[in-house]
Amino acid sequence: MLALFIKKKQQYDEAVRYSQKAVSLAPENPIYTHNLAGEYVDLQQHDRAETLLREFNMAYPEHGYVNIYLLLADIYLKNFDWENAVHECQRVIQIDKKSIDAHRILGVVYYNREQYDLAKEALENTLTLAPDDKVARELLEKIEEKTRE
Incomplete structure (x- = not known):
């Protein structure tokens, strides 16, 4: 403490x-x-x-302590280690399907990998759990722009 x-x-x-x-x-x-x-x-x-x-x-x-996996996912995200970030988020979702952070990080990873369908799904899951999530909303708007092009 x-x-x-x-x-x-x-x-x-x-x-x-x-x-x-x-x-x-x-x-x-x-x-x-x-x-x-x-x-x-x-x-x-x-x-x-x-x-x-x-x-x-x-x-x-x-x-089974999800915060360990989430912190690892965030570290991987910052280091552009997409595969490991996805792996850690998937571990979290197996434990807690309602993890806002895991869904958001997945959305960011998939967006950066230009896997827009997967990003959209993860970000929509984020917004289902946290309707006011600004990161998810902004990325969904960017995905809409990119898919219109």
Whole structure:
């Protein structure tokens, strides 16, 4: 809890130290691992975050904590690793069909891959779950423009 408080004060290096301690005391706890990886992302240490999350998934393959998969999907999205981003989103949707973030990330990935039918489907799923989602609405408009051309 102290790491989260410190993170809110944007003292990321110190938050990392506390989160590392939490992970060392309870390595099986997905929340602690997720928090530490999120702090690495805040510090622009995406490779370190990805490695931590992948190692956690290998050590605890049945953890079912969707935020781990979503953070990985977001890291892959930022690194243009479309295939792995899709894989992580699909894992999330298997666990939670109503994950707005997973559907939105899928929509963004498919849009970037120019797979507009799949993007449209994912973004429409996003809007079904979150009608005011601006990202989904804007991408759907872009898809409509591109498919009219």
